[in-house]
Amino acid sequence: MQTLKQISCSLVKLGLLSILLLTACSKDPVTTPDPGTNPPPASGKKISKIEYDGGSYESVEYNSNGTIAKITNHIVYSTGTPYHLVYSFVYTGTVLNEVRGDDGTKFKYTYANQQVIKTELYSAGGNLVAYYDYTYTNGKLTRTDGYNRIPGGTISTTPTMRYDKEYLSSGNLKKMIIYFRNPTTGGLEKSSEYLFNDYDNKRNTTAVFENNPYLPLDSLIPNNPLTELHYDMNGTLEDTVAHTYTYDADGNPLTRKTVIKSVGYPDMVENATFYY
Numbered sequence: 001m002q003t004l005k006q007i008s009c010s011l012v013k014l015g016l017l018s019i020l021l022l023t024a025c026s027k028d029p030v031t032t033p034d035p036g037t038n039p040p041p042a043s044g045k046k047i048s049k050i051e052y053d054g055g056s057y058e059s060v061e062y063n064s065n066g067t068i069a070k071i072t073n074h075i076v077y078s079t080g081t082p083y084h085l086v087y088s089f090v091y092t093g094t095v096l097n098e099v100r101g102d103d104g105t106k107f108k109y110t111y112a113n114q115q116v117i118k119t120e121l122y123s124a125g126g127n128l129v130a131y132y133d134y135t136y137t138n139g140k141l142t143r144t145d146g147y148n149r150i151p152g153g154t155i156s157t158t159p160t161m162r163y164d165k166e167y168l169s170s171g172n173l174k175k176m177i178i179y180f181r182n183p184t185t186g187g188l189e190k191s192s193e194y195l196f197n198d199y200d201n202k203r204n205t206t207a208v209f210e211n212n213p214y215l216p217l218d219s220l221i222p223n224n225p226l227t228e229l230h231y232d233m234n235g236t237l238e239d240t241v242a243h244t245y246t247y248d249a250d251g252n253p254l255t256r257k258t259v260i261k262s263v264g265y266p267d268m269v270e271n272a273t274f275y276y
Helices: 004-013
Strands: 049-052 057-062 068-075 083-092 095-101 106-112 115-122 128-137 140-148 161-167 173-181 188-203 223-232 237-247 253-262 268-275
Touching: 188 237
Parallel strands: none
Antiparallel strands: 049 057, 049 268, 057 068, 068 083, 083 095, 095 106, 106 115, 115 128, 128 140, 140 161, 161 173, 173 188, 188 223, 223 237, 237 253, 253 268
């Protein structure tokens, strides 16, 4: 999960080692299976906290109507002081209008047909620092265009980044291709591609919080991903990611172990524990 101060970097990296919204590859080495079932939660449990190796966590508080009231984001770095930020969610009825950080940062939303079509990001000083436009196909988010401030200038009038997405028939995200602006030409160039190889048949309860609950409030992966393949701009495999889970009696994930195998580097392991 990202803070507003980290958003530019996070949207570039997309949190490759802990964020599950990384998919895609136009050179699929295998046939992507459909996970099939997506059973509704039997218990109605809601995530209250996610803990990670090293002491980082995020906790979630809810309003009486079930909407999110607050998210506390606590990030522990290998050195230095942990970063702690609390986001408060502001609604009109059940429609989210703003997310406000206790550091003065803010996200504002524009809707059409009950879907978020634009998100604006504001600094603590009240300045617009970036915005994102969303394109939907048959109700699914298929493109995100980002407009960031060009160094030394104003916010770009053409996209500085783009994410194109494809889905399985189950509704799970299959593929995402990422583009960034070439500062020399001003055009978008492909940066990387991601493929979700397969999923389990349990309901995903965490991705909406781990990816970014602000852009927009919708999970792109209804089930829990099991494997991911990460490719560079030339189609060369860079990372293979495997997730394993334990579940409660209702099928909600309790723990997740992630092993990242990167070409030329030692394996990395990340553990997460989920509370309801």
